[in-house]
Amino acid sequence: MVFERDGKRIPVLEDINLEVTDGEFICVVGPSGCGKSTLLNLMGGFLSPTSGSVTIAGEVVKGPDPRRILVFQERGVFPWLTVEGNIGFGLSRLSRVEREERIAHYVKLVRLEGFEHSYPSDLSGGMKQRLQVARALAVDPDILFLDEPFGALDSVTRLIMRSELLRIWQAERRTILFVTHDIDEAVQLADRVVVLSSRPAKIQDILQIDIAHPRNISSSRYLELRDDLLNKIGVAFTL
Amino acid sequence: MIFIAALVSAWQIAASLHPAELLPGPVSVARGILDLLQHGLLLKYVVASLFRVTWGFLLAASLAIPLGLTIGWYRRAEMAINPLVQIFRPISPLAWIPIAILWFGVGDLAAISLIFVGCFFPLLLTAMSAVHTVPEVYLNVGRNFGLSTRQFVYRVLYPAVAPQLIVGARITVGIAWLVVVAAEMIAVNSGLGFLIVDARNAGNRYDLVVAGMLIIGAIGLLLDLGMRSLERVKSVRWSYSGE
Numbered sequence: 001m002v003f004e005r006d007g008k009r010i011p012v013l014e015d016i017n018l019e020v021t022d023g024e025f026i027c028v029v030g031p032s033g034c035g036k037s038t039l040l041n042l043m044g045g046f047l048s049p050t051s052g053s054v055t056i057a058g059e060v061v062k063g064p065d066p067r068r069i070l071v072f073q074e075r076g077v078f079p080w081l082t083v084e085g086n087i088g089f090g091l092s093r094l095s096r097v098e099r100e101e102r103i104a105h106y107v108k109l110v111r112l113e114g115f116e117h118s119y120p121s122d123l124s125g126g127m128k129q130r131l132q133v134a135r136a137l138a139v140d141p142d143i144l145f146l147d148e149p150f151g152a153l154d155s156v157t158r159l160i161m162r163s164e165l166l167r168i169w170q171a172e173r174r175t176i177l178f179v180t181h182d183i184d185e186a187v188q189l190a191d192r193v194v195v196l197s198s199r200p201a202k203i204q205d206i207l208q209i210d211i212a213h214p215r216n217i218s219s220s221r222y223l224e225l226r227d228d229l230l231n232k233i234g235v236a237f238t239l
Numbered sequence: 240m241i242f243i244a245a246l247v248s249a250w251q252i253a254a255s256l257h258p259a260e261l262l263p264g265p266v267s268v269a270r271g272i273l274d275l276l277q278h279g280l281l282l283k284y285v286v287a288s289l290f291r292v293t294w295g296f297l298l299a300a301s302l303a304i305p306l307g308l309t310i311g312w313y314r315r316a317e318m319a320i321n322p323l324v325q326i327f328r329p330i331s332p333l334a335w336i337p338i339a340i341l342w343f344g345v346g347d348l349a350a351i352s353l354i355f356v357g358c359f360f361p362l363l364l365t366a367m368s369a370v371h372t373v374p375e376v377y378l379n380v381g382r383n384f385g386l387s388t389r390q391f392v393y394r395v396l397y398p399a400v401a402p403q404l405i406v407g408a409r410i411t412v413g414i415a416w417l418v419v420v421a422a423e424m425i426a427v428n429s430g431l432g433f434l435i436v437d438a439r440n441a442g443n444r445y446d447l448v449v450a451g452m453l454i455i456g457a458i459g460l461l462l463d464l465g466m467r468s469l470e471r472v473k474s475v476r477w478s479y480s481g482e
Contacts (some may be wrong), residue, residue: 019320066385075376079477080398089394090384139384188261 003038007032009202014054018038018194018203022142025169025176029233030196030204036179039201040145043177044070056141056143066090068143069136073151076132083107084116086131090139106134109168130164137168143175150185162188166213183233187226188215195232201221205232263446269454270445271448280434285458288430291347292415292462295354299411300354303359304404307366308396317367332357332418336338336425349426350419357418360412365407369400401475416459431455 003010014036020026028036037069041047043054045063055059069090087106091099097173107116110130120128129149136144142224149160162185169176180186186193193207207229211221247265254264263271275281310316335356336349341348347446381395424434431451438447470476 044383046382064379064383064385066383069383070379072376072380076380078377078380078395078398080401080474089380092390096332119473120475 009083013042014200014202016201016203016204019177020177023173023175025189026194027190027192028176028177028179028194028196029181029183029186029229030201031198031233032181034180034196034198035201036196037147039196040070040147040177040179043143044068044145046070065143066139068145069139069141070131070145071132071136071149072149076130077085079120079133079178081111082117082119083112083123083131086120087134087138089135102138106138109137109171110134110164123155126158126161127220129153129161131163133168137172137174141174143177146176146178148179148181151181158182158185165189170213183226184217187229188217193229207232263449267446268449271444271450272454275447275450277436281454284431284434285454286428286452288419288432289458291422291427291430292354292412292419295351295419296358296412296415298351299355299358299362300408303362304366307391308370309398310363311367311370312396326359328360328364332414333421336422339422339464340426345426345428347427350422350430351425353422354415356468358415361411361414362407363368363409366405369403369407373399373405398474402470402477403464405475406468409470410461412462412466413459416462417456420455426482431458446458 003012018037024070028039030036038047042049043061045061045065078089080088084103086101087103092101094102101193107113110133112134113130115123115127120131123131127221152163153161166189178189187209190209193209194203195205196202197204207225215222241258251264251266254262272281310320330351335353339349339352345354375397377399381391418431419430423430424436427433433453435448435451438444438451
């Protein structure tokens with residue numbers, strides 16, 4: 001993938017080959033500005049690759065599609081719609097009854113009961129992100145792309161959101177590609193962690209996280225993997 | 240309230256100290272308003288003015304807003320049309336009075352067309368710039384959920400620009416109210432603007448002139464309050480900065 005800015009060609013991603021299995025939870029980490037989000041936007045169909053292609057279930061990705069929903073870091077929910085309206089946004093093709101059932105199901109799944117008629121301005125940051133995930137899941141997508149979805153939240157909320165996401169993922173098995181710059185987040189969530197190098201990004205390494213959920217974040221295996229990942233990104237152990 | 244009462248009394252005292260009739264006092268103005276009410280003129284004129292403002296504004300809004308959104312969406316169209324808009328925009332709507340009378344004669348149509356011109360360009364520019372400020376995230380979400388163009392416009396684009404359109408519309412209604420008074424002084428034989436000119440011409444009834452001014456001010460205030468109440472509707476009571 002090459003970007004052109006002011007007549008200059010900036011290679012962002014080079015030689016990326018990644019196979020993702022159905023139902024897998026993949027985290028993508030890498031130095032900031034390396035092209036993690038670009039990769040996600042390519043896979044989501046929001047950008048077209050300058051060379052190569054993205055293939056999902058044997059089909060080349062040509063544009064955005066409701067079968068794969070991108071969840072954004074901020075401002076992803078529509079401020080002019082209530083919680084119900086946001087979750088039902090992609091459901092206009094369903095009958096009224098079906099739509100209401102679907103909305104009720106996802107309100108419950110992301111624990112927003114009692115806020116059905118609230119507007120996003122009355123929700124906390126964490127609730128807004130849960131709402132965004134609910135809206136994405138409501139259209140029954142095959143793949144969820146999450147672009148640093150908890151990056152703008154405080155650290156405690158971020159921890160809670162991680163376990164919520166895991167719970168949701170275990171309840172409704174979907175393929176998840178999750179971009180983050182948070183090492184702990186990657187080791188806590190992913191089946192595999194893809195490490196990108198700095199720009200132009202290549203896949204530097206792919207790390208298998210072989211710990212079953214729920215993960216004990218002070219177990220020796222966890223710390224080992226975490227250190228391994230830190231090492232691969234090239235961050236020192238001591239500050 | 241006390242402050243206003245004090246001002247009105249000061250006005251009365253000042254008016255009585257200058258019997259040369261530089262400005263009629265509040266008592267004679269109030270009498271003038273009563274006079275107009277008794278003759279049924281006040282209601283008739285207010286309705287006539289509001290009728291023109293409503294039609295001129297609605298016509299302008301129904302054309303300028305879709306057009307402005309379209310132009311704003313296509314950057315190239317904007318680059319082509321913007322110079323033209325910038326030339327027409329600074330022309331006071333009042334400068335169109337001769338042409339309005341030439342085309343539509345003396346009557347409602349001429350006044351409405353003037354209000355239309357006065358509202359069209361502010362609304363067009365509001366809509367054009369509103370499109371640019373819509374965060375890309377909303378557009379991407381709209382694309383992601385597989386909406387048709389029509390659905391995209393009604394379910395993403397319009398709601399996303401609505402708060403700015405309402406602010407623009409509020410300012411524009413204010414302009415329309417300014418223009419209607421001026422237009423009625425020349426282009427028609429009824430309305431609050433006509434009342435002011437007519438009161439002066441027909442025997443220097445300055446009490447009626449001031450009465451007309453006060454009523455124009457009061458209705459302008461009510462119009463603004465009405466538009467402001469639109470801003471409090473929940474689904475548009477958000478702003479990009481407030482997130």
